[in-house]
Amino acid sequence: MTRLSALGLCLLAPLATAAADPAPERARELVRMVRQDCGSCHGLTLKGGLGPPLLPETLREKPVESLRYTVLLGRHGTPMPPWSAFMNEAEADWIVRRLIEGFPEETR
Secondary structure, three states: OOHHHHHHHHHHHHHHHHHOOOOHHHHHHHHHHHHHHHHHHHOOOOOOOOOOOOOHHHHOOOOHHHHHHHHHHOOOOOOOOOOOOOOOHHHHHHHHHHHHHOOOOOOO
């Protein structure tokens, strides 16, 4: 790969990620899922409980890909279940990106 094509891929990567954002209605469903379902273990404010906190300061240094697959596949030997039956990979990625930025509040 040439240096120019590598630069082009770096510039296009954010656009590809943005295109994977869910529709507004689905985004609201995902926010509700995280706040309610994930919140039942990670705390409704995501500050921790049975599961660790899901706050920007606790997640920023963790690899995004690892976090995405933890959401999708769970963690064997822990209470963390797989969520792949309820979302696809792009949605899991969206959730992880939102968690790292500061997860939005649930809207009605």
